[in-house]
Amino acid sequence: MAHRTTFTVDTRGRGTCDITARVAAALDGAPALDGVAHVFCHHTSASLVLCENADPSVRRDLETYFARLVPDGDPAFEHDAEGDDDMPAHLRTILTQSALLLPVARGRLDLGTWQGVYLWEHRTAPHRRRITVTVLT
Numbered sequence: 001m002a003h004r005t006t007f008t009v010d011t012r013g014r015g016t017c018d019i020t021a022r023v024a025a026a027l028d029g030a031p032a033l034d035g036v037a038h039v040f041c042h043h044t045s046a047s048l049v050l051c052e053n054a055d056p057s058v059r060r061d062l063e064t065y066f067a068r069l070v071p072d073g074d075p076a077f078e079h080d081a082e083g084d085d086d087m088p089a090h091l092r093t094i095l096t097q098s099a100l101l102l103p104v105a106r107g108r109l110d111l112g113t114w115q116g117v118y119l120w121e122h123r124t125a126p127h128r129r130r131i132t133v134t135v136l137t
Helices: 020-025 057-069 086-095
Strands: 002-010 015-018 035-041 046-052 099-105 115-121 128-136
Touching: 015 057, 020 115, 020 128, 035 046, 046 057, 046 086, 046 099, 057 086, 115 128
Parallel strands: none
Antiparallel strands: 002 128, 015 115, 035 099, 035 128, 046 115
8 A cells, every 4th residue: 555745845945954754754754664655856966865854964964975976067177057965966876865764663664762853955055855655565
């Protein structure tokens, strides 16, 4: 049996947005059984990460690492139709994930103590991002 919910997230530009509560709320109405939640981001310049949720410096360090790994304005990139962050945003998405598969126990997300679900916006400007959560029991 499947239960599907879609929601949007307004980002403030590059960085992470905690969507754990939104994903958990998407389970409302699904049968209270064990299964999995498939979380999908419908964009090629934003991604999803399951990450430490207690210390924000972890996510800042991820951003610092990716800024070194895939710098904005790299002259090696041909694709820059939407600015210096265009191709780097696509590469960051490819190197991370567009979807997560999360455990569901008794109708609730079964995450670890320090785990949170984050939308990672890779563009420098704010965007509205669409997320679909499909619960399979």
